[in-house]
Amino acid sequence: MPIISTAGLARTFQTKHGPVEAVRGIDLTVRSGEILGFLGPNGAGKTTTLRMLTTLLPPTGGAATVAGHDLVEDPAGVRRACGYVAQSGGVDPQITVREELVTQGRLYRLTKEQAVRRAEELAHDLDLTELLDRKCAALSGGQRRRLDIAMALTHRPRVLFLDEPTTGLDPGSRADLWALVRRLRDEHGTTVFLTTHYLDEADALSDRLVVVDDGRIVADGTPSALKLRYAGSIDASLQDTFLAITGRGPAPADSTPVAV
Amino acid sequence: MLLHDTALIFGRYARQTLRSRFAMLFGVLMPLLYLLFFGPLLTGLPLGSRGSSWQVLVPGLLLQLSLFGASFSGFMIILEKQSGVIERMRVTPVSRLALLLGRVLRDAAVFVFQAVLLVVAALFMGLRAPLAGILVGFVFVALLTVSLASLSYALAMKARSQHEFGPAVNALTMASMLLSGLMLPMSLAPGWLDLVSRFVPFRYLVDAMRDAYVGLYTTASMLYGALAAVALTTLAVTVGTRVFRTAGA
Numbered sequence: 001m002p003i004i005s006t007a008g009l010a011r012t013f014q015t016k017h018g019p020v021e022a023v024r025g026i027d028l029t030v031r032s033g034e035i036l037g038f039l040g041p042n043g044a045g046k047t048t049t050l051r052m053l054t055t056l057l058p059p060t061g062g063a064a065t066v067a068g069h070d071l072v073e074d075p076a077g078v079r080r081a082c083g084y085v086a087q088s089g090g091v092d093p094q095i096t097v098r099e100e101l102v103t104q105g106r107l108y109r110l111t112k113e114q115a116v117r118r119a120e121e122l123a124h125d126l127d128l129t130e131l132l133d134r135k136c137a138a139l140s141g142g143q144r145r146r147l148d149i150a151m152a153l154t155h156r157p158r159v160l161f162l163d164e165p166t167t168g169l170d171p172g173s174r175a176d177l178w179a180l181v182r183r184l185r186d187e188h189g190t191t192v193f194l195t196t197h198y199l200d201e202a203d204a205l206s207d208r209l210v211v212v213d214d215g216r217i218v219a220d221g222t223p224s225a226l227k228l229r230y231a232g233s234i235d236a237s238l239q240d241t242f243l244a245i246t247g248r249g250p251a252p253a254d255s256t257p258v259a260v
Numbered sequence: 261m262l263l264h265d266t267a268l269i270f271g272r273y274a275r276q277t278l279r280s281r282f283a284m285l286f287g288v289l290m291p292l293l294y295l296l297f298f299g300p301l302l303t304g305l306p307l308g309s310r311g312s313s314w315q316v317l318v319p320g321l322l323l324q325l326s327l328f329g330a331s332f333s334g335f336m337i338i339l340e341k342q343s344g345v346i347e348r349m350r351v352t353p354v355s356r357l358a359l360l361l362g363r364v365l366r367d368a369a370v371f372v373f374q375a376v377l378l379v380v381a382a383l384f385m386g387l388r389a390p391l392a393g394i395l396v397g398f399v400f401v402a403l404l405t406v407s408l409a410s411l412s413y414a415l416a417m418k419a420r421s422q423h424e425f426g427p428a429v430n431a432l433t434m435a436s437m438l439l440s441g442l443m444l445p446m447s448l449a450p451g452w453l454d455l456v457s458r459f460v461p462f463r464y465l466v467d468a469m470r471d472a473y474v475g476l477y478t479t480a481s482m483l484y485g486a487l488a489a490v491a492l493t494t495l496a497v498t499v500g501t502r503v504f505r506t507a508g509a
Contacts (some may be wrong), residue, residue, distance in 0.1 A: 054351050058506060079353045090348025092340065094279070106268050107352040109261075151348065 001068075003159055003191045004030035004053065008062030011048050022048040024215035025062060027086075030193060032158070035185055037206030040193045041248055045215040046195040047087070050161050053193070054084040067158050082159040083152030087167065089144055090151065093137035097128060097147055100136060101154070103133075108155040122150040126180070144171025149180065160184065162194040166201060178205055199238040213246045265355040269362020277370055287329050289373045291321040292381060298443075299385055307494035308447045311474040319397055319469035321382075322375045323462060326401050327442070329374070330408035331433045333367050334416025334425060341417065356505045360497065362412060367409040368402040373378040377400045393472035400469050403489040404462070410493075410500035417503045437463055445470065464488035 009026040012019050023045040030036050040046050048095030051057040053066055055075040063070070091100050098119055105115030123129045126146045131139060139147060145165060154158060162181075166174040178201070184190040196202050202209055203223050211226075212221040219226055227236045230244040277284060295317075302313035309316045313329060340346050375398055379387070412429065419425040437443070439453075440462035446454050457463045468485020476482065 056347055056350055076353050082351075084348075084351045086344045086347050088342070088344035088347075090344035092343060092345050094276070099275075103272055104348075104352070106352045107265075107349060109264070109353065195428070212286060 001027040001032070003034075004028065004064070004066050006053075006062065006064035006195065009049070009052060009059055009064050010061030011045075011052060011057065012060045021215055023052070023059075026215075026217060028210060028220075030159075030191060031185045032187045032191055033185060035181065035192045035205055035207045036194070037201075037202035037209045038212065039202050039209055039242065040195075040212035041246055046164055046212060049212070050163050050193070050195060052082070053078075054082055054161055055079055056084075079080070080155065081157055082161060082202060083155070083157035083164065084161045085145075085148045085152045086164060087163045089148040091136040091144070091147060094135060096133055096135055097123070097139070098132040100147070101132075101150060103207065104151045104154045110154075121155060125153075126150045130202060140173075141169050142176060145169060145173065145177060146180070149177075153184075156188070157190070159191045159193060162192065164195055164197060166196070166198065172228070181205060199242060203238045211245050212243070217235040220243045262355050262358055262361075265358030266361045266365065269354075269358055270281055270365050271362075272316040273366040274369065277366060284370060284374070287358045287370075288377050290328065291325045291378055294324075294443075295378065295382055295385060298334055299382075300413060302444075307389055307445060309445065309470065309474070310476075312386070312388065314382060314385065315389055315473040316445060316470055317443075318379065318382045318387050318389075319400075319473050320444075322378060322401050322467050323404060323440075323469065324437060324442045325378065325472040326371045326376055326405045327402075327408065327433055327437060327462065329371055330367055331412050331429050333363070334412035334414075334419075334429070335422060337363075337413050337416045338419065338422050338425060346417075347414040350504070357497075357501045359504045360413060360500045363413060364406045364409040364497070364500070368405045370480070372398050390475045392477070393475055396477070397469050397471040398464050400472075400485070400489060403493050404465060407489075407492040407496040410496035414496075414500045414503040436460055439463070440466055442466055448462050461488045463493050 006026050006028045010021070011023040012021050026049055038046055038049070038247060048057065052059050052071070053064060055071065055078050059071065063072070065071065066078045067081035069081060070219070071078055101119035101122055102115045105118045106112065110118060119132075120129070123132050126149065127145065128146055128150060131143060134135070136144065136147065166177055169177065181192050181194070182205070185192060194205070206223060208222055209226055210217055219230065221229070223238060224234045226245070227238065227241045228234045231241040299314065299317050302317055305313065307313055307316045336464075337346065355483070381392060393477070418427050438459045439457045441449070441457055442462070446457045446463060449457065464481070464484045465488060467481040471479050471481050
């Protein structure tokens with residue numbers, strides 16, 4: 001049974017300049033225990049899709065279930081089953097790591113004692129024990145990210161959504177984070193749904209890639225299957241594959257014109 | 261669940277307030293200045309009230325405290341929105357109503373506390389009023405704070421930045437202060453101004469509170485004031501909770 005399944009999931013925003021179709025109908029199934037890389041150029045609808053699947057944003061069309069709970073009928077069930085780390089993170093810089101972790105536990109309805117114990121467990125698992133009594137503002141980028149993930153794991157969710165988890169991290173912290181994501185899947189069977197701009201990250205981490213462009217899924221398969229199909233060879237770079245699929249680069253950084 | 265969640269959110273923000281005790285005392289400064297430097301000007305003037313000028317001025321200052329303070333509560337939520345705290349909380353099963361109530365009850369506690377300080381200062385300046393009336397006044401302060409803070413959070417959740425939020429709130433609070441007769445009773449106003457002020461709900465609150473301060477609890481003003489306060493609170497909390505439920509924050 002798939003852990004996430006969507007049918008025609010769509011979101012249209014009403015703006016001053018008329019309706020904008022951010023997500024035009026996503027049909028997707030994710031198997032339990034899969035690490036899914038959700039790729040696409042800026043504005044493709046990645047974050048909007050994630051925010052719908054985590055109940056932050058009501059869809060304007062289609063349907064979806066997450067861990068057996070209908071997104072619209074049973075948002076509370078979805079919330080109990082999934083963890084979410086936004087691109088911005090989600091901790092108050094003026095509050096200590098311990099207080100944030102304990103509060104998060106209590107938001108998930110743990111008792112005070114349970115929440116205190118769970119905070120210590122999570123800190124231990126994510127190498128934050130030494131930092132428990134520091135203010136969040138005092139953490140480095142990599143430490144902050146580990147804390148964000150610890151917060152999202154408070155209730156041992158079956159699905160973890162990560163929105164560009166390594167943006168702005170140094171290479172060492174990125175490597176740590178990749179190891180953490182693999183460990184979550186291997187040890188706890190957690191399904192990980194992550195968006196990223198980094199093709200090497202998607203390539204190294206994902207069991208399966210889904211490429212979205214202009215609010216639609218344009219490619220779906222294992223990294224090697226996509227390379228073979230779109231770039232002609234299993235040894236092709238994901239960069240070339242991505243370009244072949246979307247006709248443009250994943251991020252605006254590589255905008256140097258190619259001389260012909 | 262609602263109680264558990266509300267207490268949890270209240271605790272989080274109450275601790276935040278206690279960490280910035282200085283800001284809390286600073287909040288009393290403006291009404292205190294009015295009390296010290298404006299209050300004495302009124303003592304000999306005919307204000308059309310049964311009581312002393314202090315019984316007219318102090319209720320206005322208490323509501324002014326809440327009006328200016330609570331309306332800006334939303335500022336904090338803009339910062340929280342930017343740091344992702346709001347979304348992080350909205351992904352948990354926490355009650356949406358509690359996300360709002362925990363915050364506005366903290367605000368109500370802060371402003372009632374400041375109101376108590378101000379009343380104590382006013383007693384030294386010469387205020388004499390029945391205890392029951394003063395307590396009724398605190399209830400009005402609490403209800404007004406809950407209403408305005410709810411609306412302020414709702415507006416801040418919708419606003420794109422502090423730069424958009426600040427000026428909008430400023431314009432609204434200044435106009436409300438002048439049009440509701442917080443400083444001087446509207447009974448002194450010419451007909452047109454009196455008429456305009458009848459469309460500002462705060463006017464009914466301040467009139468009712470002035471009645472309470474002279475020991476009149478069964479007047480028409482008291483009835484209108486109580487109705488206006490309850491209606492405003494219900495409306496504001498409904499709007500606020502709706503925003504926490506659906507906002508694209």
